[in-house]
Amino acid sequence: MTNLPLTSGASGAASDRRLGFSQLAAGDPDDPVDVLIGDFISEGNMTSLAARKAMGAEGGAFEATFVEAITPALGDIAKHGIKVVVNAGASDTQLLHRIILDLVKAQQLSLKVAWISGDEVLPTLLERSASNPQAFTNLYTGETLASWPFKPLYAQAYLGGLGIATALQGGADIVICGRVSDASLVIGAAAWWHAWDRTHLPQLAKALVAGHLIECSTYITGGNFTGFKELEEGGRWLDLGFPITEIGADGDVVITKEKRRGGIVSVETCTAQLLYEIQGPWYFNSDVTAILDNVAFTQIGKDRVSMTGVQCAPPPPTTKVGVTAHGGFHAEMIYFLVGLDIPTKARMFEQQVRHALHATRPQLSLLEFQLLGTPAANSHTQAAATVPLRIVAQARTAAPLAPPKFARLIIDLVMCAYPGGTFHFDMRQGVPRPVYEYFVTRLPQTGVRQRVHMHDGEVVEVPPPSVTRVFPAQQPSAPRFAGRSREHFGATVRAPLGRVAHARSGDKGSDANVGFFVRGAEEYEWLRVLLSVDRMKELLAGEYNGKAIDRFELPNVRAVHFLLHDHLDRGVSCTSTVDFLGKNVAEFLRAREVDVPRRFLERRSGAKL
Structure with a gap:
C-alpha cells in the first residue's frame, strides 16, 4: 500500500480491558494507528467455545467480549479510516460476521466487513485418522488421535495471515477470523500494507515476531513484568498504555505504546514478552518460520524499542491443530488451616475426606489435596497465618461429583476436623462443571481450505505455501553452557x-x-x-x-x-x-x-x- 511504516495497536485476550479498541481508535492524531489487532482466542476459550458450538448452545460460539469492545469504537474507526483484524470468531466466525454487520448498519456507518473460513477441520482429521490410525500424534503426549480415549467434538487448524492480507487488499475495513494464530493478525496487516507475498520471507518473519510481541496487549508495556517495582514511582503501573508496533517496508520493527498512558516499553519488557510461550529457537507459523537465536532489542527513545536479528526459514508443511473433547467434570472445595502443625492438620483431614468418599472414589478420575502456601512465622495477623487446603476432584460423569456425594460429605466433616477446621462458605466451586480435553497435533497445510468471504459476497481461495521446510521434531537444545566455573x-x-x-x-x-x-x-x-x-x-x-x-x-x-x-x-x-x-x-x-x-x-x- 505504502512505504510508510504500518502502525498496529493491539488489545489482546477475552479478559483484557474492554476499552482497548475505543481508546486506541480515539487516539488519533496523538497516537495514530492504521490497524487495530484483537487477539481474543486462547487455548482456554478455544476449547469452551468449541464445545458450545458442538453442542449447539444458544447465543453462538464466538467471543462475545469483542462485541462489547468494538461497539463503542466503531464511530472512531470509521472516522479515522482504521482497519480492524481479530480472531474473535472462534467457532462461529460467520455468525459474528453477521452481528458486526448489524452493528455497523445500526450506527449508519459504511464499514466493509469480511470473514475467513477454513480453520474448522474435524471431518478431515476423522477421515484421515480412520484410514491411517498413526496419522495424527499428540505433540505433547505422543499418543495417537485414534487411541485417544475421548470423542472429538471439534477441531481447528491455526491459519496464517495471508488470508487477512487478501481481505484487506479487497477493501475490507474489518476482518473477522476464527482460529488464525495470534501473530498472524499482524502478519496479515503488514503483508497487506507493504504488498508482501510468500516470497518475502525475511519481512514476514519479522512481522511474525512483532505480532508475538504485541499479541498479549499490555504484557509488553509493564503487565506480567518482573521489573514491576520500577513502575510504582509516578503511578506508572496505573492505566497501562496499549502497545503499538511500527513495521517498515523491509520489516524493520519498532515497539512503542500510547503516549499519555502509564506503563513502559523497554528492552526488558520486550525481552520478557519475547520469551513468553515460545517453544525453542524456531517459531513456527503457517506463512513463515522465524529463527530467534539472534534477536536483539535496542532502546532508541522514550518508550521506543527497535528489534533486529530475526532470521527466517520457509514455513513447515503442516499447521497446528487443536482438538476438543468432553473430558468429564470437575469440582473442588476449600478448607482453611491456621497457625501451627499445618502439614499434620492437612494429613489428618485428607485421610478423613478419603474415608468419607470411599464409596465414590473408584468413579473419580482424579482426587488431589493441595496446600496453597505456608503460614508466616510468628504472624502479626491471623490472615498471614492462614493456608487454604484445596480439595480437587474430577470424574468422567457428573454423578460422583454431585453435591450429596462430594461437597456435602466434605462439609459434614467440619465437626470431626483438625483444630480450627473451617470451610469456605462460598461452595459454588463444589458443584460439578464440565471440563474439556485438548489434543494438539499437526495437519498438512494442503488439507486446509482457507477462504476469504469478501464484503461484496465474493469468495477468494488462499492456497497453502508451495515452498516449505520439514524441521526436526526436537527443537535445538543444549543442556548446559561449558563456560567458566x-x-x-x-x-x-x-x-x-x-x-x-x-x-x-x-x-x-x-x-x-x-x-x-x-x-x-x-x-x-x-x-x-x-x-x-x-x-x-x-x-x-x-x-x-x-x-x-x-x-x-x-x-x-x-x-x-x-x-x-x-x-x-x-x-x-x-x-x-x-x-x-x-x-x-x-x-x-x-x-x-x-x-x-x-x-x-x-x-x-x-x-x-
Missing part, C-alpha cells in the same frame, strides 16, 4: 534467583516454558553457567515431574530459555492446578535460592553485604 565469579551469598534475574513463563498445551534474562554481560555469563538442565531440575524440586526439559540461549537479549515438557497437567481446559496458565512457574523459580555472587547484590543495593 562458578568459582570464577567470587564470593557468593545465598539469595533468591529473582534478586538478579528477570523471567517470564507461560503455557502451550500441557507444556510450560520459562525464560530468564539479566541486564549485564557478566551477570549473563554467570546465568548461563548456573542454569543448566540439571540445575533447573533442582530448582523445580517437588514440582519436577521427571519429564524432558529443553534449553537454549538467546545471547543478544542475555536470556536462557527452558521448555518444561508436560508440566501443566493436560493444559488450561482441564488442569487440576492453580497455575493453569503457567504464568507463575517463573515466579516460583525466581523465589528459589541459589548462590549469587556477592558483588552482583552489592551492585544492585549499593551497600556492602
